[in-house]
Amino acid sequence: MPGEGPAGEVLRLLTVTRPLFIALGDERRQEIIVFLLESGTARSVGDVxxxxxxxxxxxxxxxxxxxxxxxxxxxxxxxxRLYALNGADYVRLLTPLRDLTTTIIACAAAPGDASGGS
Structure with missing residues (x-):
């Protein structure tokens, strides 16, 4: 049945991480992240x-x-309005992404087990 076992966990984690993928999936937004990292301080819309x-x-x-x-x-x-990286929440935001990659790697290593059953 769909949604069970490791495949279900991958689906759940994809849902949780979707906003992160959308946000980081654009080259301009990636440039904004890098700019804020380099500047080390909050920046205005005009600065960015x-x-x-x-x-x-x-x-x-x-x-x-x-x-x-x-x-x-x-x-x-x-x-x-001044924008800055939300470093305080990065662990919370990125943990599901780490879990997603770990689960996908585990499923790829044992592809017959990805559905959670036969």
Whole structure:
């Protein structure tokens, strides 16, 4: 039956990690993550837009997706929003991704057992 055993666990973990894959699946969002890592400090939409050569609306769109996935935090200072990496939650966010890869590797090593039964 679908959804049981290791295959069911893979399906569950894919569901849990989907927002992370969506957020990191875009090259511009990857560039934002790298920029924030390099800068080591919170940055405004304008800072990110200038660095990446994007419009502010496009940058805001990408930042929202990263924030919604839990990868960024936002702090309001007056009318400005400053975005930073959400390092405090990275272990929580990335643990299901680690579990997913571990489960897939285990299933690949024993392909006949992936369905949880015959």
């Amino acid at each position: 837009a200038a660095r990446l050569g994007l419009s502010q609306p496009a940058t805001s769109h990408h930042l929202k997706i990263l924030r919604d996935a839990g990868l960024l935090t936002v702090q309001r200072i007056g009318a400005q």
